[in-house]
Amino acid sequence: MNKSTTGLLLGSALVMGLAGCASSGSQSSGASSSGDSWYSSPFVCGLAGGLIGGGLGYGVSSNDDEETGAAVGATAGATAGALLCSGGDSREMDSDNDGVPDSRDECPGTPAGVAVDAKGCPIDTDGDGVPDYLDQCPGTPAGVEVDSRGCPLDSDGDGVPDYQDQCPDTPAGTQVNALGCPASLVLRDVNFEFDSAKLKSNAEQTLNDVAEKLNSNEQVRVRLEGYTDSVGSDSYNKDLSQRRAESVRQYLISQGVSADRMEALGFGEQNPVASNDTAQGRAENRRTEVHPLGDDGKVMDRTGQNGSSNQ
Known part of the structure:
Protein backbone atom coordinates (compact mmCIF):
# COMPACT_ATOMS: atom_id res chain seq x y z
CA MET A 1 0.00 0.00 0.00
CA SER A 90 -23.45 26.01 22.02
CA ARG A 91 -26.75 25.41 23.76
CA GLU A 92 -26.84 27.38 27.06
CA MET A 93 -28.65 25.84 29.99
CA ASP A 94 -31.89 27.40 31.29
CA SER A 95 -32.58 25.46 34.47
CA ASP A 96 -35.87 27.18 35.37
CA ASN A 97 -37.11 27.40 31.76
CA ASP A 98 -37.94 31.09 32.02
CA GLY A 99 -36.33 31.96 28.68
CA VAL A 100 -33.21 33.49 30.23
CA PRO A 101 -30.08 31.24 30.19
CA ASP A 102 -28.44 30.46 33.51
CA SER A 103 -25.36 32.49 32.61
CA ARG A 104 -27.48 35.68 32.59
CA ASP A 105 -30.24 34.68 35.04
CA GLU A 106 -30.03 36.83 38.20
CA CYS A 107 -33.07 35.09 39.71
CA PRO A 108 -32.61 31.34 39.25
CA GLY A 109 -35.40 29.00 40.29
CA THR A 110 -38.29 31.19 39.11
CA PRO A 111 -41.58 29.21 39.40
CA ALA A 112 -42.98 27.84 36.15
CA GLY A 113 -45.18 30.23 34.20
CA VAL A 114 -44.06 33.40 36.00
CA ALA A 115 -43.31 36.31 33.65
CA VAL A 116 -39.73 37.57 33.99
CA ASP A 117 -37.69 40.52 32.79
CA ALA A 118 -34.47 40.44 30.77
CA LYS A 119 -32.48 39.54 33.89
CA GLY A 120 -34.67 36.50 34.57
CA CYS A 121 -36.35 38.06 37.60
CA PRO A 122 -40.14 38.04 38.17
CA ILE A 123 -41.79 41.27 36.99
CA ASP A 124 -42.63 43.82 39.70
CA THR A 125 -44.83 46.39 37.97
CA ASP A 126 -45.27 48.80 40.88
CA GLY A 127 -41.65 48.47 42.03
CA ASP A 128 -42.50 47.75 45.66
CA GLY A 129 -40.12 44.79 45.93
CA VAL A 130 -42.88 42.16 45.76
CA PRO A 131 -43.21 40.49 42.33
CA ASP A 132 -46.55 40.67 40.58
CA TYR A 133 -47.36 36.98 41.02
CA LEU A 134 -47.18 37.42 44.83
CA ASP A 135 -48.46 41.02 45.05
CA GLN A 136 -51.95 41.20 46.59
CA CYS A 137 -52.01 44.99 46.33
CA PRO A 138 -50.82 45.91 42.82
CA GLY A 139 -50.42 49.56 41.93
CA THR A 140 -48.90 50.67 45.24
CA PRO A 141 -47.62 54.28 44.90
CA ALA A 142 -43.86 54.66 44.54
CA GLY A 143 -41.92 54.80 47.79
CA VAL A 144 -44.69 53.36 49.98
CA GLU A 145 -43.45 50.72 52.44
CA VAL A 146 -45.26 47.40 52.02
CA ASP A 147 -45.53 44.04 53.80
CA SER A 148 -44.72 40.59 52.42
CA ARG A 149 -48.00 40.59 50.46
CA GLY A 150 -47.12 43.83 48.69
CA CYS A 151 -49.76 45.80 50.64
CA PRO A 152 -49.08 49.18 52.30
CA LEU A 153 -48.35 48.94 56.02
CA ASP A 154 -51.20 49.70 58.44
CA SER A 155 -49.49 49.85 61.82
CA ASP A 156 -52.57 50.57 63.91
CA GLY A 157 -54.81 48.16 62.00
CA ASP A 158 -57.58 50.69 61.42
CA GLY A 159 -57.95 49.90 57.71
CA VAL A 160 -56.18 53.07 56.56
CA PRO A 161 -52.58 52.51 55.38
CA ASP A 162 -49.83 54.41 57.15
CA TYR A 163 -49.04 56.65 54.18
CA GLN A 164 -52.63 57.96 54.22
CA ASP A 165 -53.25 57.80 57.97
CA GLN A 166 -53.31 61.25 59.54
CA CYS A 167 -54.06 59.76 62.97
CA PRO A 168 -51.54 56.93 63.55
CA ASP A 169 -51.81 54.71 66.64
CA THR A 170 -55.61 54.89 66.73
CA PRO A 171 -56.83 52.60 69.57
CA ALA A 172 -58.02 49.18 68.42
CA GLY A 173 -61.70 49.06 67.51
CA THR A 174 -62.05 52.80 66.95
CA GLN A 175 -64.17 53.66 63.94
CA VAL A 176 -62.21 55.96 61.66
CA ASN A 177 -62.82 57.94 58.51
CA ALA A 178 -60.79 57.97 55.29
CA LEU A 179 -58.06 60.00 57.03
CA GLY A 180 -57.57 57.30 59.66
CA CYS A 181 -59.01 59.60 62.31
CA PRO A 182 -62.01 58.97 64.57
CA ALA A 183 -65.13 59.55 62.50
CA SER A 184 -66.38 61.93 65.16
CA LEU A 185 -65.62 62.68 68.77
CA VAL A 186 -68.42 63.82 71.03
CA LEU A 187 -67.14 65.79 74.02
CA ARG A 188 -69.92 64.84 76.43
CA ASP A 189 -67.94 65.86 79.52
CA VAL A 190 -67.33 69.38 78.24
CA ASN A 191 -69.91 71.44 80.13
CA PHE A 192 -70.57 75.17 80.43
CA GLU A 193 -71.91 77.52 83.03
CA PHE A 194 -75.68 77.98 82.84
CA ASP A 195 -76.71 80.04 79.81
CA SER A 196 -73.06 80.83 79.20
CA ALA A 197 -70.09 79.93 77.02
CA LYS A 198 -67.77 79.72 80.04
CA LEU A 199 -66.28 76.24 80.44
CA LYS A 200 -66.71 74.41 83.74
CA SER A 201 -63.55 73.18 85.42
CA ASN A 202 -64.37 69.51 84.78
CA ALA A 203 -64.16 70.15 81.03
CA GLU A 204 -60.46 70.89 81.12
CA GLN A 205 -59.24 67.30 81.50
CA THR A 206 -61.25 66.17 78.47
CA LEU A 207 -60.01 69.08 76.39
CA ASN A 208 -56.43 68.48 77.52
CA ASP A 209 -56.68 64.96 76.05
CA VAL A 210 -58.06 66.37 72.81
CA ALA A 211 -55.22 68.93 72.64
CA GLU A 212 -52.63 66.20 73.20
CA LYS A 213 -54.01 64.14 70.31
CA LEU A 214 -54.15 67.14 67.98
CA ASN A 215 -50.62 68.19 68.91
CA SER A 216 -49.33 64.70 68.13
CA ASN A 217 -50.98 64.71 64.69
CA GLU A 218 -50.16 68.12 63.30
CA GLN A 219 -51.48 67.41 59.81
CA VAL A 220 -55.04 67.01 61.08
CA ARG A 221 -57.49 69.90 60.81
CA VAL A 222 -60.78 69.78 62.68
CA ARG A 223 -64.13 71.46 62.96
CA LEU A 224 -65.52 72.08 66.46
CA GLU A 225 -69.31 71.90 66.30
CA GLY A 226 -71.53 73.25 69.06
CA TYR A 227 -75.11 72.06 69.73
CA THR A 228 -77.86 72.92 72.22
CA ASP A 229 -81.17 71.46 73.25
CA SER A 230 -84.46 72.90 71.99
CA VAL A 231 -85.15 75.17 74.97
CA GLY A 232 -85.16 78.78 73.79
CA SER A 233 -85.45 80.33 70.34
CA ASP A 234 -83.66 78.98 67.33
CA SER A 235 -81.63 82.13 66.81
CA TYR A 236 -80.59 82.35 70.47
CA ASN A 237 -79.57 78.69 70.58
CA LYS A 238 -77.54 79.02 67.41
CA ASP A 239 -75.68 82.02 68.81
CA LEU A 240 -75.06 80.24 72.12
CA SER A 241 -73.76 77.11 70.36
CA GLN A 242 -71.41 79.25 68.26
CA ARG A 243 -69.98 80.96 71.35
CA ARG A 244 -69.52 77.62 73.11
CA ALA A 245 -67.74 76.06 70.09
CA GLU A 246 -65.46 79.10 69.95
CA SER A 247 -64.79 78.78 73.68
CA VAL A 248 -63.59 75.21 73.14
CA ARG A 249 -61.40 76.38 70.27
CA GLN A 250 -59.78 79.10 72.39
CA TYR A 251 -59.01 76.62 75.16
CA LEU A 252 -57.34 74.22 72.70
CA ILE A 253 -55.29 77.13 71.32
CA SER A 254 -54.13 77.84 74.88
CA GLN A 255 -52.92 74.24 75.02
CA GLY A 256 -50.71 74.69 71.96
CA VAL A 257 -52.98 73.65 69.10
CA SER A 258 -52.46 75.92 66.09
CA ALA A 259 -55.42 78.21 65.49
CA ASP A 260 -55.41 77.63 61.73
CA ARG A 261 -56.03 73.92 62.27
CA MET A 262 -59.42 74.50 63.89
CA GLU A 263 -62.68 76.15 62.97
CA ALA A 264 -65.69 76.63 65.24
CA LEU A 265 -69.28 76.42 64.05
CA GLY A 266 -72.54 76.52 66.04
CA PHE A 267 -75.62 74.60 64.88
CA GLY A 268 -77.97 75.41 67.77
CA GLU A 269 -80.69 72.79 68.21
CA GLN A 270 -80.10 71.18 64.79
CA ASN A 271 -79.27 67.48 64.44
CA PRO A 272 -80.39 66.26 67.88
CA VAL A 273 -79.00 62.90 68.97
CA ALA A 274 -81.77 62.26 71.48
CA SER A 275 -85.32 63.39 72.25
CA ASN A 276 -85.72 66.90 73.63
CA ASP A 277 -88.82 65.73 75.53
CA THR A 278 -86.80 64.40 78.45
CA ALA A 279 -84.12 65.91 80.68
CA GLN A 280 -81.71 63.14 79.77
CA GLY A 281 -82.31 63.65 76.06
CA ARG A 282 -81.80 67.38 76.29
CA ALA A 283 -78.53 66.80 78.19
CA GLU A 284 -77.29 64.57 75.36
CA ASN A 285 -78.17 67.21 72.79
CA ARG A 286 -76.11 69.83 74.60
CA ARG A 287 -72.75 68.76 73.24
CA THR A 288 -69.59 69.69 71.35
CA GLU A 289 -68.30 67.47 68.55
CA VAL A 290 -64.87 67.28 66.93
CA HIS A 291 -64.74 66.31 63.23
CA PRO A 292 -61.59 65.88 61.10
CA LEU A 293 -61.59 67.90 57.88
CA GLY A 294 -60.49 66.77 54.45
CA ASP A 295 -58.20 68.67 52.10
CA ASP A 296 -61.24 70.51 50.74
CA GLY A 297 -62.11 71.82 54.22
CA LYS A 298 -65.21 69.65 54.53
CA VAL A 299 -66.03 67.06 57.16
CA MET A 300 -65.07 63.60 55.96
CA ASP A 301 -67.04 60.45 56.68
CA ARG A 302 -65.60 56.93 56.90
CA THR A 303 -65.63 56.40 53.14
CA GLY A 304 -63.79 59.63 52.40
CA GLN A 305 -66.85 61.36 50.95
CA ASN A 306 -68.21 64.70 52.11
CA GLY A 307 -70.18 64.21 55.31
CA SER A 308 -73.92 64.35 54.76
CA SER A 309 -74.64 66.22 57.97
CA ASN A 310 -73.92 69.85 58.75
CA GLN A 311 -72.69 70.68 55.24
Whole structure:
Protein backbone atom coordinates (compact mmCIF):
# COMPACT_ATOMS: atom_id res chain seq x y z
CA MET A 1 0.00 0.00 0.00
CA ASN A 2 1.54 3.35 -1.05
CA LYS A 3 1.84 6.51 1.07
CA SER A 4 -1.15 8.30 -0.46
CA THR A 5 -3.47 5.41 0.12
CA THR A 6 -2.29 4.99 3.70
CA GLY A 7 -2.75 8.69 4.47
CA LEU A 8 -6.19 8.85 2.96
CA LEU A 9 -7.38 5.73 4.81
CA LEU A 10 -6.00 7.08 8.09
CA GLY A 11 -7.57 10.45 7.53
CA SER A 12 -10.93 8.95 6.60
CA ALA A 13 -10.99 6.82 9.72
CA LEU A 14 -10.19 9.77 11.92
CA VAL A 15 -12.80 11.94 10.18
CA MET A 16 -15.47 9.32 10.80
CA GLY A 17 -14.43 8.97 14.44
CA LEU A 18 -14.40 12.73 15.04
CA ALA A 19 -17.75 13.19 13.35
CA GLY A 20 -19.24 10.46 15.54
CA CYS A 21 -17.86 12.02 18.68
CA ALA A 22 -19.13 15.44 17.73
CA SER A 23 -22.57 13.98 17.02
CA SER A 24 -22.62 12.21 20.37
CA GLY A 25 -21.53 15.39 22.14
CA SER A 26 -24.29 17.40 20.48
CA GLN A 27 -26.95 14.87 21.48
CA SER A 28 -25.70 14.72 25.03
CA SER A 29 -25.51 18.48 25.58
CA GLY A 30 -29.20 18.80 26.36
CA ALA A 31 -29.07 16.11 29.03
CA SER A 32 -25.80 17.03 30.73
CA SER A 33 -25.04 20.37 32.29
CA SER A 34 -21.48 19.54 33.30
CA GLY A 35 -19.96 20.05 29.82
CA ASP A 36 -16.87 18.07 30.83
CA SER A 37 -17.34 14.95 28.58
CA TRP A 38 -14.18 14.29 26.55
CA TYR A 39 -15.93 14.66 23.20
CA SER A 40 -17.19 18.14 24.10
CA SER A 41 -13.74 19.49 24.94
CA PRO A 42 -12.36 21.83 22.26
CA PHE A 43 -8.82 20.74 23.23
CA VAL A 44 -9.49 17.04 22.60
CA CYS A 45 -11.38 17.77 19.39
CA GLY A 46 -8.62 20.09 18.22
CA LEU A 47 -6.06 17.36 18.85
CA ALA A 48 -8.13 14.85 16.89
CA GLY A 49 -8.63 17.39 14.12
CA GLY A 50 -4.90 17.98 13.98
CA LEU A 51 -4.26 14.26 13.48
CA ILE A 52 -6.86 14.13 10.75
CA GLY A 53 -5.51 17.19 8.98
CA GLY A 54 -1.96 16.03 9.34
CA GLY A 55 -2.80 12.62 7.92
CA LEU A 56 -4.61 14.09 4.97
CA GLY A 57 -1.85 16.61 4.33
CA TYR A 58 0.77 13.91 4.46
CA GLY A 59 -1.23 11.62 2.17
CA VAL A 60 -1.79 14.10 -0.60
CA SER A 61 1.61 15.76 -0.58
CA SER A 62 4.57 14.80 -2.74
CA ASN A 63 7.67 13.23 -1.30
CA ASP A 64 9.38 16.59 -1.20
CA ASP A 65 6.49 18.33 0.59
CA GLU A 66 5.54 15.75 3.19
CA GLU A 67 6.46 17.82 6.21
CA THR A 68 4.88 21.00 4.85
CA GLY A 69 1.70 19.19 3.85
CA ALA A 70 1.42 17.46 7.19
CA ALA A 71 1.96 20.76 9.09
CA VAL A 72 -0.60 22.70 7.05
CA GLY A 73 -3.11 19.89 7.29
CA ALA A 74 -2.60 19.54 11.05
CA THR A 75 -3.18 23.26 11.62
CA ALA A 76 -6.32 23.36 9.52
CA GLY A 77 -7.62 20.12 11.04
CA ALA A 78 -7.02 21.27 14.61
CA THR A 79 -8.96 24.50 13.98
CA ALA A 80 -11.84 22.69 12.27
CA GLY A 81 -12.00 20.02 14.97
CA ALA A 82 -12.16 22.50 17.81
CA LEU A 83 -14.96 24.44 16.09
CA LEU A 84 -16.85 21.26 15.21
CA CYS A 85 -16.82 19.73 18.69
CA SER A 86 -17.46 23.00 20.54
CA GLY A 87 -21.02 22.69 19.22
CA GLY A 88 -21.66 20.57 22.31
CA ASP A 89 -21.49 23.78 24.39
CA SER A 90 -23.45 26.01 22.02
CA ARG A 91 -26.75 25.41 23.76
CA GLU A 92 -26.84 27.38 27.06
CA MET A 93 -28.65 25.84 29.99
CA ASP A 94 -31.89 27.40 31.29
CA SER A 95 -32.58 25.46 34.47
CA ASP A 96 -35.87 27.18 35.37
CA ASN A 97 -37.11 27.40 31.76
CA ASP A 98 -37.94 31.09 32.02
CA GLY A 99 -36.33 31.96 28.68
CA VAL A 100 -33.21 33.49 30.23
CA PRO A 101 -30.08 31.24 30.19
CA ASP A 102 -28.44 30.46 33.51
CA SER A 103 -25.36 32.49 32.61
CA ARG A 104 -27.48 35.68 32.59
CA ASP A 105 -30.24 34.68 35.04
CA GLU A 106 -30.03 36.83 38.20
CA CYS A 107 -33.07 35.09 39.71
CA PRO A 108 -32.61 31.34 39.25
CA GLY A 109 -35.40 29.00 40.29
CA THR A 110 -38.29 31.19 39.11
CA PRO A 111 -41.58 29.21 39.40
CA ALA A 112 -42.98 27.84 36.15
CA GLY A 113 -45.18 30.23 34.20
CA VAL A 114 -44.06 33.40 36.00
CA ALA A 115 -43.31 36.31 33.65
CA VAL A 116 -39.73 37.57 33.99
CA ASP A 117 -37.69 40.52 32.79
CA ALA A 118 -34.47 40.44 30.77
CA LYS A 119 -32.48 39.54 33.89
CA GLY A 120 -34.67 36.50 34.57
CA CYS A 121 -36.35 38.06 37.60
CA PRO A 122 -40.14 38.04 38.17
CA ILE A 123 -41.79 41.27 36.99
CA ASP A 124 -42.63 43.82 39.70
CA THR A 125 -44.83 46.39 37.97
CA ASP A 126 -45.27 48.80 40.88
CA GLY A 127 -41.65 48.47 42.03
CA ASP A 128 -42.50 47.75 45.66
CA GLY A 129 -40.12 44.79 45.93
CA VAL A 130 -42.88 42.16 45.76
CA PRO A 131 -43.21 40.49 42.33
CA ASP A 132 -46.55 40.67 40.58
CA TYR A 133 -47.36 36.98 41.02
CA LEU A 134 -47.18 37.42 44.83
CA ASP A 135 -48.46 41.02 45.05
CA GLN A 136 -51.95 41.20 46.59
CA CYS A 137 -52.01 44.99 46.33
CA PRO A 138 -50.82 45.91 42.82
CA GLY A 139 -50.42 49.56 41.93
CA THR A 140 -48.90 50.67 45.24
CA PRO A 141 -47.62 54.28 44.90
CA ALA A 142 -43.86 54.66 44.54
CA GLY A 143 -41.92 54.80 47.79
CA VAL A 144 -44.69 53.36 49.98
CA GLU A 145 -43.45 50.72 52.44
CA VAL A 146 -45.26 47.40 52.02
CA ASP A 147 -45.53 44.04 53.80
CA SER A 148 -44.72 40.59 52.42
CA ARG A 149 -48.00 40.59 50.46
CA GLY A 150 -47.12 43.83 48.69
CA CYS A 151 -49.76 45.80 50.64
CA PRO A 152 -49.08 49.18 52.30
CA LEU A 153 -48.35 48.94 56.02
CA ASP A 154 -51.20 49.70 58.44
CA SER A 155 -49.49 49.85 61.82
CA ASP A 156 -52.57 50.57 63.91
CA GLY A 157 -54.81 48.16 62.00
CA ASP A 158 -57.58 50.69 61.42
CA GLY A 159 -57.95 49.90 57.71
CA VAL A 160 -56.18 53.07 56.56
CA PRO A 161 -52.58 52.51 55.38
CA ASP A 162 -49.83 54.41 57.15
CA TYR A 163 -49.04 56.65 54.18
CA GLN A 164 -52.63 57.96 54.22
CA ASP A 165 -53.25 57.80 57.97
CA GLN A 166 -53.31 61.25 59.54
CA CYS A 167 -54.06 59.76 62.97
CA PRO A 168 -51.54 56.93 63.55
CA ASP A 169 -51.81 54.71 66.64
CA THR A 170 -55.61 54.89 66.73
CA PRO A 171 -56.83 52.60 69.57
CA ALA A 172 -58.02 49.18 68.42
CA GLY A 173 -61.70 49.06 67.51
CA THR A 174 -62.05 52.80 66.95
CA GLN A 175 -64.17 53.66 63.94
CA VAL A 176 -62.21 55.96 61.66
CA ASN A 177 -62.82 57.94 58.51
CA ALA A 178 -60.79 57.97 55.29
CA LEU A 179 -58.06 60.00 57.03
CA GLY A 180 -57.57 57.30 59.66
CA CYS A 181 -59.01 59.60 62.31
CA PRO A 182 -62.01 58.97 64.57
CA ALA A 183 -65.13 59.55 62.50
CA SER A 184 -66.38 61.93 65.16
CA LEU A 185 -65.62 62.68 68.77
CA VAL A 186 -68.42 63.82 71.03
CA LEU A 187 -67.14 65.79 74.02
CA ARG A 188 -69.92 64.84 76.43
CA ASP A 189 -67.94 65.86 79.52
CA VAL A 190 -67.33 69.38 78.24
CA ASN A 191 -69.91 71.44 80.13
CA PHE A 192 -70.57 75.17 80.43
CA GLU A 193 -71.91 77.52 83.03
CA PHE A 194 -75.68 77.98 82.84
CA ASP A 195 -76.71 80.04 79.81
CA SER A 196 -73.06 80.83 79.20
CA ALA A 197 -70.09 79.93 77.02
CA LYS A 198 -67.77 79.72 80.04
CA LEU A 199 -66.28 76.24 80.44
CA LYS A 200 -66.71 74.41 83.74
CA SER A 201 -63.55 73.18 85.42
CA ASN A 202 -64.37 69.51 84.78
CA ALA A 203 -64.16 70.15 81.03
CA GLU A 204 -60.46 70.89 81.12
CA GLN A 205 -59.24 67.30 81.50
CA THR A 206 -61.25 66.17 78.47
CA LEU A 207 -60.01 69.08 76.39
CA ASN A 208 -56.43 68.48 77.52
CA ASP A 209 -56.68 64.96 76.05
CA VAL A 210 -58.06 66.37 72.81
CA ALA A 211 -55.22 68.93 72.64
CA GLU A 212 -52.63 66.20 73.20
CA LYS A 213 -54.01 64.14 70.31
CA LEU A 214 -54.15 67.14 67.98
CA ASN A 215 -50.62 68.19 68.91
CA SER A 216 -49.33 64.70 68.13
CA ASN A 217 -50.98 64.71 64.69
CA GLU A 218 -50.16 68.12 63.30
CA GLN A 219 -51.48 67.41 59.81
CA VAL A 220 -55.04 67.01 61.08
CA ARG A 221 -57.49 69.90 60.81
CA VAL A 222 -60.78 69.78 62.68
CA ARG A 223 -64.13 71.46 62.96
CA LEU A 224 -65.52 72.08 66.46
CA GLU A 225 -69.31 71.90 66.30
CA GLY A 226 -71.53 73.25 69.06
CA TYR A 227 -75.11 72.06 69.73
CA THR A 228 -77.86 72.92 72.22
CA ASP A 229 -81.17 71.46 73.25
CA SER A 230 -84.46 72.90 71.99
CA VAL A 231 -85.15 75.17 74.97
CA GLY A 232 -85.16 78.78 73.79
CA SER A 233 -85.45 80.33 70.34
CA ASP A 234 -83.66 78.98 67.33
CA SER A 235 -81.63 82.13 66.81
CA TYR A 236 -80.59 82.35 70.47
CA ASN A 237 -79.57 78.69 70.58
CA LYS A 238 -77.54 79.02 67.41
CA ASP A 239 -75.68 82.02 68.81
CA LEU A 240 -75.06 80.24 72.12
CA SER A 241 -73.76 77.11 70.36
CA GLN A 242 -71.41 79.25 68.26
CA ARG A 243 -69.98 80.96 71.35
CA ARG A 244 -69.52 77.62 73.11
CA ALA A 245 -67.74 76.06 70.09
CA GLU A 246 -65.46 79.10 69.95
CA SER A 247 -64.79 78.78 73.68
CA VAL A 248 -63.59 75.21 73.14
CA ARG A 249 -61.40 76.38 70.27
CA GLN A 250 -59.78 79.10 72.39
CA TYR A 251 -59.01 76.62 75.16
CA LEU A 252 -57.34 74.22 72.70
CA ILE A 253 -55.29 77.13 71.32
CA SER A 254 -54.13 77.84 74.88
CA GLN A 255 -52.92 74.24 75.02
CA GLY A 256 -50.71 74.69 71.96
CA VAL A 257 -52.98 73.65 69.10
CA SER A 258 -52.46 75.92 66.09
CA ALA A 259 -55.42 78.21 65.49
CA ASP A 260 -55.41 77.63 61.73
CA ARG A 261 -56.03 73.92 62.27
CA MET A 262 -59.42 74.50 63.89
CA GLU A 263 -62.68 76.15 62.97
CA ALA A 264 -65.69 76.63 65.24
CA LEU A 265 -69.28 76.42 64.05
CA GLY A 266 -72.54 76.52 66.04
CA PHE A 267 -75.62 74.60 64.88
CA GLY A 268 -77.97 75.41 67.77
CA GLU A 269 -80.69 72.79 68.21
CA GLN A 270 -80.10 71.18 64.79
CA ASN A 271 -79.27 67.48 64.44
CA PRO A 272 -80.39 66.26 67.88
CA VAL A 273 -79.00 62.90 68.97
CA ALA A 274 -81.77 62.26 71.48
CA SER A 275 -85.32 63.39 72.25
CA ASN A 276 -85.72 66.90 73.63
CA ASP A 277 -88.82 65.73 75.53
CA THR A 278 -86.80 64.40 78.45
CA ALA A 279 -84.12 65.91 80.68
CA GLN A 280 -81.71 63.14 79.77
CA GLY A 281 -82.31 63.65 76.06
CA ARG A 282 -81.80 67.38 76.29
CA ALA A 283 -78.53 66.80 78.19
CA GLU A 284 -77.29 64.57 75.36
CA ASN A 285 -78.17 67.21 72.79
CA ARG A 286 -76.11 69.83 74.60
CA ARG A 287 -72.75 68.76 73.24
CA THR A 288 -69.59 69.69 71.35
CA GLU A 289 -68.30 67.47 68.55
CA VAL A 290 -64.87 67.28 66.93
CA HIS A 291 -64.74 66.31 63.23
CA PRO A 292 -61.59 65.88 61.10
CA LEU A 293 -61.59 67.90 57.88
CA GLY A 294 -60.49 66.77 54.45
CA ASP A 295 -58.20 68.67 52.10
CA ASP A 296 -61.24 70.51 50.74
CA GLY A 297 -62.11 71.82 54.22
CA LYS A 298 -65.21 69.65 54.53
CA VAL A 299 -66.03 67.06 57.16
CA MET A 300 -65.07 63.60 55.96
CA ASP A 301 -67.04 60.45 56.68
CA ARG A 302 -65.60 56.93 56.90
CA THR A 303 -65.63 56.40 53.14
CA GLY A 304 -63.79 59.63 52.40
CA GLN A 305 -66.85 61.36 50.95
CA ASN A 306 -68.21 64.70 52.11
CA GLY A 307 -70.18 64.21 55.31
CA SER A 308 -73.92 64.35 54.76
CA SER A 309 -74.64 66.22 57.97
CA ASN A 310 -73.92 69.85 58.75
CA GLN A 311 -72.69 70.68 55.24
